[in-house]
Amino acid sequence: MPIHKELLRHATERPDKPAVVIDGLSLSYGELYRRASAIYRCIQTLPRSNHRSFDLPGVEKLVALSLGNHIGFAEYFVAATALPNACAVIDPMMPPDRIGRIIERLAPDVLVVDDDASPSAEIGRRLGIPVVVAGADPFDLTETKGELPDDAEGIFLIGFTSGTTAEPKAYYRSRQQWRRSLDRGRAVFEIEDAPSTMCPGALAHGLALYAMVEALDAGGTFHSVRKWDAAAVARILSREEIERLVAVPTHIAGISRAWAGEPALTSLRDVLTAGAKLDVNGVESMRRLFPGARIQEYYGASEIGFMTVSTLVGGKTDFPIDRVGQVYPGVEISIRDPDENDVGTDVPGTIFVRSDLIADGYLWGDDGQAFRVTKAGATVGDLGELDENGMLRVIGRAGGMMISGGNNVYPAEVESALKSCPGVEDAVVFGLADAYYGQRIVAVVSGEATDAKMLADHCAGQLARFKIPRQFYHIASWPMTSSGKISRRQVEAAVISGDGLVLRLSA
Template identity: 25%
Template sequence: MATTPVDDIAMIVGTGGTTGLPKGVQLSTRNLETMTAITLMSYPFAPRPVYLALAPLTHAAGVLSFPVLTMGGEIVIMASPDIGHFLHLIERHRVTHTMLTPTLLYMVLDHPDLDTVDTSSLQCFWYGSAPMSAAKLERALHRFGPVLAQYFGQTEAPMVATTMTPGDHYRPDGSIAVERLTSAGRAAPLVTLAIMDTDGRRRPPGDPGEIVLRSSLVTPGYPRNPEATAAGSPYGWHHTGDIGYLDEDGFLFIVDRAKDMIITGGFNVYSAEVEQAVMEHPAVQDCAVFGVPDSRWGEQVTAVVQISPGHTIEVDALHAFVRERVGGVKTPKEFLVWDDLPRSKVGKVLKREIRATVIGSAG
């Protein structure tokens, strides 16, 4: 009986395009087998799981179906991203597994039906594909209990280069490990992960640099684009384009996308750190922080925020709130309040589009 060679290309997946033009990424049978094995090894799976897919199946929600199917599970597919319907489907189908981007999870936490539906069937509630607010994650842990789970990966290393299991969110005494809530977890099984400087030297714990990895999880490359394929793996490692550091226990903390670092007045400001501070405010549902050209500072730290339903906030009060947490240099010089933020089909905030709009309106 003929079998498919493990290095055959199984699919070509488009990148999200949140930081540049989308590219096609080749994923082999080996890549998908590795991703499925890591997921089954790392997260809880009782027999016959029920998986609820809200996000498009062409992205994270789709590939998370693979491990569920290997367990003989059931996939419930939503036709549109209706948060109220999502909650009621969990109760109706006794859903055990689901996945949301942080933006959609924030909407769940603010939804009026949340306290009236039974979500006790959940075993694993993944969040990922974008940075998660630590303050809102703590809220989710109090509401859903020890089922929240994170992953860090990218289209080129699908989904699970690192894993943050439900248990990793807690200390041995059962209290929430607030010091780890901004972590993306530890290197997944079958993945070797390191932090590297621009000269290819590995950085010690605590020192930031580019996140690089080696694994059978990593793509063979970009179709008909040998230049991009070669550029993605200098020094024999896959380079993610993300900046982060490892702590002494091997937990990864993602500082920022390399392209999103802001240089203002000679200081490096990581937008993800500022976004965490902005998101601590209970009136903020979502935000994007970026740099815009400035004749005095080189770049001016700027924030666009979306307010949670039923809340209001004064910009001066928000400025003081953030300054208290990150200091004057990192605090946005300008806060803009929008009714909604543009997002990709998988729910990621399109920071590049927001920045272009702000710069265009200022010009």
């Protein structure tokens, strides 16, 4: 991990300060560094796997973590990313067959799990991979000699992201990329004074993993929970007087509902969101819940890193709600046509990025349909447009465009209109095959709004006629992915199957 020098400094200067707190269990900076050093020495004694089918230049030991939000995650991650090691972070909530294919292809030198009876542990043993259970401490904590190697160049992280198929794609990153990002982020997000940070998301995903590393780099205390529980998170925010919250909008909406009727959370000075676009209703709800907080959001991708950042509330100038902000320091953005020509301002096209924060590439799964690097820069295929002030508007994900009645319609635009409707908490829009229109636009909403005509009339005031959904459905509770985002595939499947998860709305 690219913060070992900072960890040593924090452990030396403030050894008793809590570094990580999860469900009441705490690990101080001194304990974190000492335990990570012991784990590192243990890792170095392990034999290397001879089953790996790919080359990781400069990597001596590959450690796979399938831990979930375990209190031991930080110490194993620190040890596993110290030179010359690299770490692969696997979500234990994925289907076991998918975990099995990942572990088999990785062939790590050791697999760290949180439960000896978990599917990941059973898969590792079946494949002949050494399995370590976090908390069992298979290392000598009495041995205190030596320090973790200083930060250096080279691959340190393998992550997984969904692509155009159901199989996760494996990308890898270097220490230099994250070091540059962390250095810039300290100033952008104003965390030089090490605020306490809460991120309730899964550490196996980029948002929470980066938030943890960012907090440890700055010397702050990182808080999380083993399992997502909106009420529990709200209580922690209040009791611990957390200063900074990093979360996806759906998690923040859950906190708001769970804390309804309770005093505002006035300790929060910053709230940072990503993963989905904030809407007007969401921002207003956050103003009430966190009255003293600056509200920011960023737009990025696992393979590309930060692209833009915006301040919606509490900045010198509040950014427009329909934009995702201006470019992150060190990043250049252009909008290009299918031939990769720059289309200029106020014209939609594919978002391309030039940056020194871009991932090195894929170990596997490069389908050529999303992340790619060309002479024009790097792209994950997202569509957007820039205005004359350099503000970016994201139109939609690659492949998400619907063609209805011969017209191009982007789900994000329709969802944004619906989320501004009174009584709508969230919305998902997609197209279904239709003999007449080609695709008919379908919307699923949550909240108190249950009248299709009212929803259609609201859309009519903001959208062209051909963009108004033909069918409306209501959902009481969204199916979620392990990263805290709405599972759009499950919502669409529920509409198609009529399995009772959604209710058709009438005018």
